[in-house]
Amino acid sequence: MGNYKLVLAYEGTNYHGFQRQPHLPTVQGELEEALERVASPTSPLYAAGRTDAGVHAKGQVVNFHGTLRLEPAALPRALNALLPPDIVVVSCQEMEEGFHARRSAQSREYAYYFHVGGSPSPFYRRYTFHVDGELDLRSMEEALQIIIGEHDFASFCRHEEGKSTVRKVMAAGLERRGELLAVRVRANAFAWMMMRMLCGSLLEVGRGKWSPERFRAVMAARDNAGCAPALPPQGLFLEKVTY
């Protein structure tokens, strides 16, 4: 009996999100099915981030208790042979009994990728949101600074009954590489739809339709009625979870 941590990468395009749902393809469903052939789990699978339908992950973390039929180091290759090619187990490690992928996580890092270029690209279309014309990066940076710290993100999320919308953002910034622009945010946790709604409003700033001050006012209102439309899932990646 042990407690095992897996790091996963997956393309979310063909899944109805991470979390298992009856009769629908999910990352958890595929992973649990493969796991049963190489391990005997005695607990559910706990995940650091509950990625929505179409959202990708480079560094999702899950854990489960149980026994393995192989050495931990041999598990990734065995699982990858059983899993569809859009889900990859990067590593497997035995952890102390108390480790919990969700509750032990200190921060999550998500990135939303824009493709800023004249023509949409057949290669980026599954992994980015295409923006026609240039963006005002300086104003976007200015707006991003506003979210750093502990804030109520009620304006930039879908509310879940009885759940707080206060989160602590440790870092937020832009990264430009050629035609790709990433909005990278690290926080203790993310409210539901937070990145896609934040980035939708940030895009209005980038396009010059909103000033950073309007962004600040929308955030201060703590009401998502003022938020710009959420961006589609394919630009969003769960990049990394830190413990």
Added chain:
Amino acid sequence: MGNYKLVLAYEGTNYHGFQRQPHLPTVQGELEEALERVASPTSPLYAAGRTDAGVHAKGQVVNFHGTLRLEPAALPRALNALLPPDIVVVSCQEMEEGFHARRSAQSREYAYYFHVGGSPSPFYRRYTFHVDGELDLRSMEEALQIIIGEHDFASFCRHEEGKSTVRKVMAAGLERRGELLAVRVRANAFAWMMMRMLCGSLLEVGRGKWSPERFRAVMAARDNAGCAPALPPQGLFLEKVTY
């Protein structure tokens, strides 16, 4: 009446190559169908490179004669609205009467992309060939130098009845960026399967199974019996055509 040059990018995954074939999805088939709605072509579509099934293009060039129902500058957007998202028209330009996408081309540049990393990646799988473990880049560079110049590439292609296998390679080199390794070759033209067969043998050199001298000897034999297996199509991109 005019002669129009289009630059195209496409993901080849879902097509049986560029060239039209009855009852099979092809890039040419999709493009001609879309073109008929915005233009009246009076010639076939000529293409600079006949990419095989599963091969991608960032800069394929085609031309056709006929009349447009819009300005050339408006054609890309109109065509992209009609085309599936894995085929994108990047630009349209009116050319002099004698321009021919294939015959006027001075050189083609192809790149074959390897993903050199521990785990296969769900994001690179459609666009790279995954290699487990490190490659000897210095020996690969040495072997690549051998192909520069005018040579008979009979060892590194599938023969087509009555066609010469002599080609002139202007440039060949490696590009490493993180876990991606590109083999980039520019030549006046490429023989059938030449890049995938060249790169298959180059991979043997990179893995230390072949010396650069063996690569040289295989090439000098002008017989593809000595060639290593061709690599799969998904790592290959037609990058650019120069006129």
